[in-house]
Amino acid sequence: MKFKIFKNKLTVAIILLSVTFLILISRSVGRGSATAIENGVGSGFSVVQGALYNVTSSIKNSLGFVFNFSEVKSENEALRARNAELEKQLVDYNAIKSENTRLSSMVNFKDSHLDYNYVGCNIVGVTGSGYLDQFVIDRGSSDGIAKNMVAITGEGLIGQITFVSDNYSIVQTLSNENLAVSAMVESTSENSGILKGYKESGSSQIAKLYYLPIDSAIKAGDVILTSGLGGLYPKGIRIGTVLSVEEDKGKVMKTALVQPFVDFDKIQELFIVVPKNKIDVTY
Amino acid sequence: MKKVLVLFALSILFFVIDNFFMPFVGIGGVYPSLLLVFCILYSIQNGKWEGMWLGVFCGLLQDLFFTNVFGINVITNMIVCLMAGVIGTNIFKDKKILPVASCFALSFLKGAIIFAVLYIIDIKMSFSRVLFVSIYDMVVAFFMYRRVYDLCQKDYMQIQWKF
Numbered sequence: 001m002k003f004k005i006f007k008n009k010l011t012v013a014i015i016l017l018s019v020t021f022l023i024l025i026s027r028s029v030g031r032g033s034a035t036a037i038e039n040g041v042g043s044g045f046s047v048v049q050g051a052l053y054n055v056t057s058s059i060k061n062s063l064g065f066v067f068n069f070s071e072v073k074s075e076n077e078a079l080r081a082r083n084a085e086l087e088k089q090l091v092d093y094n095a096i097k098s099e100n101t102r103l104s105s106m107v108n109f110k111d112s113h114l115d116y117n118y119v120g121c122n123i124v125g126v127t128g129s130g131y132l133d134q135f136v137i138d139r140g141s142s143d144g145i146a147k148n149m150v151a152i153t154g155e156g157l158i159g160q161i162t163f164v165s166d167n168y169s170i171v172q173t174l175s176n177e178n179l180a181v182s183a184m185v186e187s188t189s190e191n192s193g194i195l196k197g198y199k200e201s202g203s204s205q206i207a208k209l210y211y212l213p214i215d216s217a218i219k220a221g222d223v224i225l226t227s228g229l230g231g232l233y234p235k236g237i238r239i240g241t242v243l244s245v246e247e248d249k250g251k252v253m254k255t256a257l258v259q260p261f262v263d264f265d266k267i268q269e270l271f272i273v274v275p276k277n278k279i280d281v282t283y
Numbered sequence: 284m285k286k287v288l289v290l291f292a293l294s295i296l297f298f299v300i301d302n303f304f305m306p307f308v309g310i311g312g313v314y315p316s317l318l319l320v321f322c323i324l325y326s327i328q329n330g331k332w333e334g335m336w337l338g339v340f341c342g343l344l345q346d347l348f349f350t351n352v353f354g355i356n357v358i359t360n361m362i363v364c365l366m367a368g369v370i371g372t373n374i375f376k377d378k379k380i381l382p383v384a385s386c387f388a389l390s391f392l393k394g395a396i397i398f399a400v401l402y403i404i405d406i407k408m409s410f411s412r413v414l415f416v417s418i419y420d421m422v423v424a425f426f427m428y429r430r431v432y433d434l435c436q437k438d439y440m441q442i443q444w445k446f
Contacts, residue, residue, distance in 0.1 A: 017361060024354035028352055038353075131409075132408060163350040172350065176407075
């Protein structure tokens with residue numbers, strides 16, 4: 001009698017659960033936002049974890065300081081020299097900026113940098129089970145964050161938001177191959193490039209820039225910035241430096257490996273770039 | 284009841300540790316998952332039925348913070364714990380070697396399934412990560428096995444046979 005199978009409660013449970021979960025998976029593919037239960041539970045976890053993550057991160061940084069004291073000292077001297085140089089450049093910058101504002105207002109251009117809010121947030125944890133490089137941050141849709149916005153620190157671009165809940169979100173870092181950021185080369189101002197993550201057999205965090213013109217003058221050491229195309233994030237956010245350049249004759253483009261400026265092991269806080277005027281933005 | 288509470292508390296504790304502490308002991312971006320190792324070792328000890336429900340609960344926790352797809356951790360945990368339960372009924376539980384080896388194999392299986400599902404929905408992931416995470420999980424299982432074994436021998440953890 002074929003109904004005998006249903007008397008074994010394990011089999012029944014397995015079948016029911018598998019069907020439920022397969023349906024769940026297929027319904028939730030590619031979603032960017034969370035259900036109500038997840039909001040509540042996830043927020044609770046992110047609060048607790050945030051405090052713990054901060055503590056561990058500070059301990060790690062202090063230990064790193066103690067063990068690498070001579071490196072820290074020489075880094076300190078190098079930073080002082082760079083700082084002095086930058087302060088001199090800052091004086092020039094201010095002069096040029098005020099002239100630019102004056103001239104722009106004469107010609108009626110919009111100042112694109114004013115169109116973005118920078119929402120500061122803390123990292124409360126690392127997730128992805130070691131398979132995907134992701135951070136959890138403590139801001140969500142209630143702070144205006146949406147999927148595909150970018151995350152930056154003072155040093156440069158970190159990654160993009162891939163999942164948003166009410167009070168927490170998940171940021172994937174630049175080395176994930178699923179992100180795409182439009183980028184330009186600073187020295188040549190070519191802005192047709194798309195930057196995607198790149199995984200070599202090692203595990204360093206590297207990105208790759210595609211779709212450069214085949215006759216591009218890009219070379220190792222060039223700085224890569226965001227190009228601001230699409231209005232999702234402003235132009236000029238630093239991304240990284242070029243490590244090597246390759247030609248892809250089949251697709252008639254050049255590609256470049258990029259080392260990001262940001263050290264992903266040492267981030268504690270970051271900013272999400274939120275466009276002020278959401279109507280103009282294409283996600 | 285006490286058993287459920289203990290398992291619940293342990294799961295949440297391991298989940299929180301997985302997210303804030305494990306990344307710092309990671310080597311080259313590879314870090315283990317205490318929660319998964321706990322589920323597998325528990326399933327080896329206590330069989331398919333209990334292990335499956337523990338795996339489902341832990342999978343729900345892990346899916347909270349797993350982007351793109353909800354439910355992938357639940358299904359893979361369920362499959363892996365079922366297999367662990369089957370393995371558990373066929374081995375001597377007081378020797379470490381087989382549980383630790385099966386932890387490696389099952390963690391690799393979970394990683395492979397996650398890789399396959401993500402590949403189907405067009406999200407790329409590096410497969411070498413799966414191998415290294417499984418090795419690290421095996422190391423963790425080696426140290427964790429005695430503790431889980433002792434926990435499961437306690438009176439309130441045993442399945443009571445009522446006659």
